[in-house]
Amino acid sequence: MEKLLIIILNAILVSTIMCLADRLNNRIHIFIKRSFCMHCGHVLHWYDLIPILSALLTRARCRYCHHTYGMHYAYLELVGVIVGSYLFSDMIAWITAYLLFFLALEDWHTERIHANILIPYIVYLIIHFWHDSKLLTACAVMIISLFLVYHRKAMGSGDIPVLLILTLTTTTQSFSLALLLASVSALLYLVKHHVHRLPFVPFLYFGWLSIILIEKIAISIAP
Template sequence: MEIVFILFFFLVGTILGSFFNVAGLRVPKKEPFVAGRSYCPKCRQTIFWYDLIPVLSFLYLRGRCRHCKTRISFVYPAVELATGLLFSFSYIKIGLSAELIIALALVSMLIIIFVSDLHYMLIPNRILLFFSPIFIVLRIVQPLHPWWDSVAGGLIAGVLLAVIIIISRGGMGGGDMKLFALLGIVFGTEKVLLAFFLATLIGALFGGILLLFKIVGRKQEVPFGPYIIVGALLAYFYGNEMITWYFNLV
């Protein structure tokens, strides 16, 4: 029975991952993404359902549009596959509980933000505003222990990022600040600070590698959102173990 649930969450995740791709691309452009049909961004031809099967359609079409043969970004199937794997992992790690709903909502939000920030270097307010009441209600239903840690986490994360933005004179964006404030509500104080540390560390390491191999220039802007997402997921799923290990070490 366990494998059935794992496969179920994987399939649901891949299907939703396809929708998250569309949302991440269209929300920043204020285009409709619920009722509007999918289309090729190059030839503008409508994409029919049989070319929208997650991952499989990409493989069948060999990564090209059926109509104009333009190469389809590998980001599309990668996001679908990643969402499926993260949904399955959330179930494996947490099990069937109220916290699982929070985990799935968190993964969903972060995937949409990943797509948006990767393409436009923008974390849309509309996405954060949509998920904010969901997380607030879910944290009321499934509170942290102590419950006030959600409030403290949101305030501390928001203030910390605001100070960094002021000191760095725009080195980080307002979207990063709002995202971390929302993560603070979900994570609590310790885990959101851990998420910030991990995001900064991962960003510095990958940024150094990109500079070393001259993939990006020294003054070239790169999206920080993907590093926040990786740090946030690590802190959410493994934060307790990391914090315990650190305090045992010192």
């Protein structure tokens, strides 16, 4: 029963975060109460909004105007529910995963993020890890990031809070691996799509999440 409640909670959260990101990316006020079809404007009923199931039953089409909104919503919701439920026992990893998921969606669509929402969480993590050596890593990352953002203009200022979150929620070794994975995957994307710039937060999120999951799975199967 407890596991079912955790799955339902994560399904609602993933769906809500995707809805919030969609509204912000389409410049729609986030406090409009009822969800509606972005194409025809028809207000959606509760049975149109069941995470994963509604998209599968309607083949990712609006039931009113038949506009296709894409199965990627259902796939993202499914992956989000599995990952969110798996990380639920580690509150810091769980909260971080949802915050970065939202910012990754924002960055992917608009190449701008509301990085300020991370500041209270960064303050909390600094207090929580006050005597931990990872604070030194965070300081070093902050100095290098400031140089890259304001002198070399090689990345956006919104990447700084995200990088700080990554350093504060992993070990120094894991952070290095996550950054390497993010950079390699971003480089492959640049080469494959013949583009010169890309939103980096989704790749940082991918690198961080991959390393966190690999570490947790390795610990759980270790004899």
